Amino acid sequence: MELKKPSDNCFTEVDGFGVAICNYAGDQNHLAILYKNPQKPDDVKLFHVNSYKSDLLTPVESHYLWVDIDWLPPIRKIAITANLKNIIDNNKDTKIRYGFSFNLGCFDPVTGKINNFYDSADGFTCATFVLEVLKSLGVELVDWNSWPVASPEDINFKQYILSQLESYSVKYPDIVTEEFLLGQKNKINDPRFKPQEVIAATKCKEASTYNSIQKPAQLVHEEVLSYSN
Structure with missing residues (x-):
């Protein structure tokens, strides 16, 4: 798949919302939802978990590559963008912990607010946050059950x-609590969803399985690395 470069495709060209990716260092990438405010077409931002309890909505930067989700019908995309705005507006003060939870169903379908399925032992990576938000909007990018338990490499990442x-x-024991740390230790062997897997899955109308997405995800990773270098 071909990722859009901001030098060729300005972020304001995004059709309501898309998914953006950048490289942090080496094999580690970062994922975000690229969001254009329907009331302010020049206002494009990243909606993401950038670190532990960081701001969820931040300015977009030129080192990101991005994609539209082209298979969504225009009418549906308009509705999804409006519901995404609802989630963003109603979680302005929400601070998401960085952790290993996934597939919680934790955004209320009416208010968009985080609900009780997200508790004090939960947190998201950048990739699982994007998956969680899109899931709440009716966009299931991955077949959750097809992902294997954590590999030795994944466990090393989680232990770091x-x-x-x-x-x-x-x-800051009141911010990162013992209860939260224990919750993450209990998830050490759970599947890991990588940014390049998620953005590769945006090109598939059906939810992607782990095996089906590995080759396109590797191509995404190589393209992101090439762009960052």
Whole structure:
């Protein structure tokens, strides 16, 4: 698949919303929803989990590549964008923990607010947050049950994140609680959903299985690396 570059396709060209990706370092990428305010066509921002309890809506930056979800019919995309605005507007003060939860169904279908399915032991990565938001909007990009348990590489990644959270907890125990840390330790073997897998899945009308998405996800990763270098 071909990702759109901001030098060729301005972010304001996004059809309501899309998905954006950038490289952090090496094999680690970052994922966000690219959102254009329907009332302000020049107002395009990222809706994402950038770090632990960070602002969910931030300015978009030039090192991101992006895609539209082209298979969505225009009328449906208008409705989804309006509902996405509802989620964004009603979660302005929400601070999402960075963690390993997935497929919670935690955005209220009426208000858009985080509900009780997201509790004090839950948190999202950048990729699972995007999946969770799109799921609440009726866009199921992945076949959740097809993802395998964490590989040794995935476990190493999670253990690194845990070490960072534990260090933060020493300084701010009221922010990163023992209950939350225990919840993440209990998820150490759970599946890991990677940014390149999610953005590759946007090109498929049917929910992608783990095996079907690995080759296109690798091509996405290579393109993102090439662009960042």
